[in-house]
Amino acid sequence: MSSPSIGVTLFSFTRDYRKHRYTFEELIRKVSERNLGGALEIVGFQSLRDYPNVSDETARRFRRLLDEVGLRPSALSGNIDAARLGARMMTHDETVEVIEAQIESARKLGYPVLKVQFGASADALEAALPKAERANVKLAVEVHSPHHVRHPTMLALRERFEKLESGFLGFVPDFGASMNAIPRSFLDHWRRQPDAPSELIDFTVGAWGRAHSGEADAFVEREQVLKKAIEMNAQTTVRLAWSAMTLYGHQRPADWLEIMPLVFHVHAKFYEIDDAGNEPSIAYDELVRTFRDGGYQGVLSSEWEGAAFLPDADALEMVERQQSLVSRILAS
Amino acid sequence: MYELIDGPLRRTGDGYEIPIRFDWYRSLPLSCVSVSVRFDGLPVPDDAIRFHVNERDYALDEMAALVDEFWFVLDAAKLRIRTEEPVVDGTHDVEVEIALRIPYLFNEDTGNVLTVWSRPRATMVLA
Numbered sequence: 001m002s003s004p005s006i007g008v009t010l011f012s013f014t015r016d017y018r019k020h021r022y023t024f025e026e027l028i029r030k031v032s033e034r035n036l037g038g039a040l041e042i043v044g045f046q047s048l049r050d051y052p053n054v055s056d057e058t059a060r061r062f063r064r065l066l067d068e069v070g071l072r073p074s075a076l077s078g079n080i081d082a083a084r085l086g087a088r089m090m091t092h093d094e095t096v097e098v099i100e101a102q103i104e105s106a107r108k109l110g111y112p113v114l115k116v117q118f119g120a121s122a123d124a125l126e127a128a129l130p131k132a133e134r135a136n137v138k139l140a141v142e143v144h145s146p147h148h149v150r151h152p153t154m155l156a157l158r159e160r161f162e163k164l165e166s167g168f169l170g171f172v173p174d175f176g177a178s179m180n181a182i183p184r185s186f187l188d189h190w191r192r193q194p195d196a197p198s199e200l201i202d203f204t205v206g207a208w209g210r211a212h213s214g215e216a217d218a219f220v221e222r223e224q225v226l227k228k229a230i231e232m233n234a235q236t237t238v239r240l241a242w243s244a245m246t247l248y249g250h251q252r253p254a255d256w257l258e259i260m261p262l263v264f265h266v267h268a269k270f271y272e273i274d275d276a277g278n279e280p281s282i283a284y285d286e287l288v289r290t291f292r293d294g295g296y297q298g299v300l301s302s303e304w305e306g307a308a309f310l311p312d313a314d315a316l317e318m319v320e321r322q323q324s325l326v327s328r329i330l331a332s
Numbered sequence: 333m334y335e336l337i338d339g340p341l342r343r344t345g346d347g348y349e350i351p352i353r354f355d356w357y358r359s360l361p362l363s364c365v366s367v368s369v370r371f372d373g374l375p376v377p378d379d380a381i382r383f384h385v386n387e388r389d390y391a392l393d394e395m396a397a398l399v400d401e402f403w404f405v406l407d408a409a410k411l412r413i414r415t416e417e418p419v420v421d422g423t424h425d426v427e428v429e430i431a432l433r434i435p436y437l438f439n440e441d442t443g444n445v446l447t448v449w450s451r452p453r454a455t456m457v458l459a
Contacts, residue, residue, distance in 0.1 A: 011357065014357045018357075018405065018406065020406070043357070043358055045358035045359045045402075045405070046357055046358040046405055049359075049404055051359075079358070080436055081364075081399075081435035081436050082436060083433065083434075083436070083445040084361050084363050084364060084399045084435040085363055085397075085399060086363070086396055086433060087396075089438075089443075117436050118440070119436055119438070153440055219439065219441065223439075223444075238449065239446075242446055242448075246437075
């Protein structure tokens with residue numbers, strides 16, 4: 001049985017890119033030079049100025065560059081901006097339209113998978129399915145914390161995908177949905193902020209623990225933390241309170257098996273790699289084995305989300321270290 | 333952290349302009365961006381501010397509808413501020429609040445959408 005393969009998303013290098021240290025093209029070359037896996041994921045709204053309506057010229061240049069450096073496209077990371085208007089959510093027709101535009105961009109760029117988000121309803125995805133089939137682009141909804149495979153939103157999608165049996169509708173599990181702890185580097189970073197009340201941080205850690213043990217509902221705990229942050233006038237750290245209660249999920253790794261036949265791509269999320277080469281806040285051993293032994297043969301796309309908390313870490317090196325960990329587990 | 337006030341304070345024909353960036357990993361539609369400014373400690377009226385991006389000026393109250401106009405993640409925008417009197421040369425205290433509504437991060441049950449705020453502040457010299 002063949003094993004999952006290793007790849008990377010350019011999201012991992014967001015800091016270097018935003019600081020103009022590397023351009024989009026330079027990052028692609030770096031990924032190739034440093035052998036960070038053979039499969040490249042990009043974030044449409046980050047890398048391409050003309051996204052979501054990618055021009056032929058943009059697509060031609062991208063495909064030529066990938067050919068030149070020997071990388072293959074894994075998944076195009078799209079977004080479903082359902083709340084783009086403050087006054088109302090996107091309608092069904094608007095949602096179908098934004099999915100279809102991104103399918104077309106994926107097709108032009110050569111991507112076999114378009115990652116979408118939970119803002120795409122089962123109805124909208126079903127309506128976009130003919131376009132996806134014609135373009136030969138699979139649509140995969142990211143299962144990202146605070147969602148998990150048994151969240152009602154995901155259950156509704158699973159039911160529809162299983163009913164349609166199209167082979168074109170599935171999921172992108174994100175490792176951050178199954179964590180062991182809030183990353184230490186995140187809490188250190190939060191404590192360093194000028195207007196971060198320690199009372200709020202302590203309250204948040206307690207709330208995360210209650211949600212993790214199953215003693216309390218994660219969504220309810222999150223609303224309480226956000227309410228408390230606003231009450232304390234800690235708006236500039238609301239984002240961190242939100243992150244703590246949103247990005248570090250509680251799903252058991254083995255639960256991914258429930259959707260394994262519908263998994264088209266995986267975000268191998270990580271925050272930090274310790275001196276022993278492990279990710280202390282994520283059960284990498286169990287997760288990687290679950291996908292390998294569950295028969296997943298797609299890409300484990302390395303996604304480093306810890307840049308904001310580890311200001312001195314080198315992103316290319318972080319990905320290298322995480323990929324060593326993944327390779328070690330795959331070979332075990 | 334990026335420097336969110338990114339570049340010099342410049343005089344314009346009818347006031348001054350402040351270059352700003354935003355702190356998110358991807359481009360956002362202008363409909364998701366709100367800004368406000370304090371200059372030397374005083375609030376600047378919204379209707380004196382124009383948001384300049386993609387080689388165009390936008391009034392703040394027209395941005396809410398602009399779902400297809402994006403602030404690209406690598407670009408600085410300029411806040412172009414009209415003043416009654418010319419601003420004096422020298423040192424000024426500039427404070428900007430940038431609120432980003434993150435359009436794909438919402439709670440299906442409550443309808444709450446994540447908003448992230450930054451409040452960059454800088455002492456800038458107009459010469």
